[in-house]
Amino acid sequence: MNRPTPAADRPTISVVIPVKNDARLLARCLAALAAQTVTADEIIVVDNGSTDASATVALEAGAVVVPCAHLGIPAAAATGYDAASGDLILRLDADCIPEATWIAEMRAAFAARADVSVFTGGARFIDGPSALRTLLAAVYLATYTAFGAPALGHLPVFGSNLGFRRSAWRSIRTTAHRSDAELHDDLDLSYHFGEHHRIRALPAARMGISMRPFASGRGFARRMWRGVRTVVVHWPADLPPVRWQRLLRRRLRHHGAALPATPSGRVRR
Template sequence: MARISVIIPVYNDADLLRVCLDALARQTRSADEIVVVDNASTDATAHVARSAGARVVYEPVRGIPSATSAGFDAANGDIFARLDADSVPADDWLERIEAAFAAGPEASAVTGTADFYGGNALSRWFGSSCYLPAYFSAMGMLLGHPPLFGSNFAMRAEAWPMVRNSAHRDRADVHDDLDLSFQFRPDMTVLYDPALRVSISARPFASVGAFARRVRLGVVTVAVNVMRESPIERRRQRAVPQLSAGDTPQPGFG
């Protein structure tokens, strides 16, 4: 049985982290370790993490990319499962991740989607019906494979050294999940499983300013990576589409 490490980068989100860790405690397949990366928080993040039995890694360089990378560097599992502090995974989340990798030995990563909580009905509808579908569709076309979704994905431990040095881990002005998606090479398969779900906060859509910041991070992330490699070249190297969970692998997939 593969060992699963859950990595959660956190900055001043102790209350939401507590809910996330409670959800992990209810998993039908327990995590082998939980690594909470305290990104220089000034609240009770570290105390909440340790009280729940998580291992705390301190990362002083502010930003989700640096915090996530520190968590991956510290993790000891065979599979790295990634959540945000506001993620509330379904009870079978880890069980489903384990099954996806068992059924897809060719996969380097598996990513899922989310439902939104909090906010108002409009913000929840926008997140679920507009924002996430647009993210997976547009970025999938650009990348040539499904993009990773930072609140809900997992990758094999051996994939991390292959992408670690090319990721923009010290840039707080990029989306860590999208940036990491750009680092996956043609022989690294990403599975998308729409049944792999978590609930996440609708706070990114709480104001025009908050949403504009997410869009700005996305534009910067695409720009810095497209300067390295054109989308046309990426698509050429990935002439065969990536799989969705449950598909039958075809010759030519990495």
């Protein structure tokens, strides 16, 4: 007689997509989500003040549309996370195209690593000069990691390809900066998730992303300024030496608590 699979092995999945005036690319993204080998239990499109057909496109695709009047990606994304009912919350952007196994890879990773609360995936460019797409995507992510990791003391998350447990979001939802449109929301999430949760890379969960944000020097400079500003906003409590020492002490305490004791009472290492 077959035993039913425990509910913990079948986590429900919510996908969150913030959008503002991106109806055409949103339709493409939603079509890619409909073609997943494992489909989401719900797709939440956060309408951040769109004046085009973004909300209509989302509704016609079967998504839940949640309005967010406070402009900016941090507010829109947080509104979507709050509305999500799934055990796992996956995040991408309206101009992204997830590979067909994206949700399946995320779900499998969480099932295999109960100790990990956040997985962040990789990316490839789907537009721009075709000969440079792979190289430029690798340089972009490497630059982001090289900037973020020393400030954080751990891997930063990439919001265009991100998955986390809803319980992890609920633990940081009141401390994350969600109302400042000029913060880099990926870095801000990294600060708050990394304080108490384990973040790991998931290269197998691949995502096609647009090169649009880097189409102009001004746009690129603004993203860089937001990144620097986000780091500074977390000071002095998260000055790198202060944060590194705090996280190290916490990890050592956790490691010591997890080590089994020998019959003599000593901790086995």
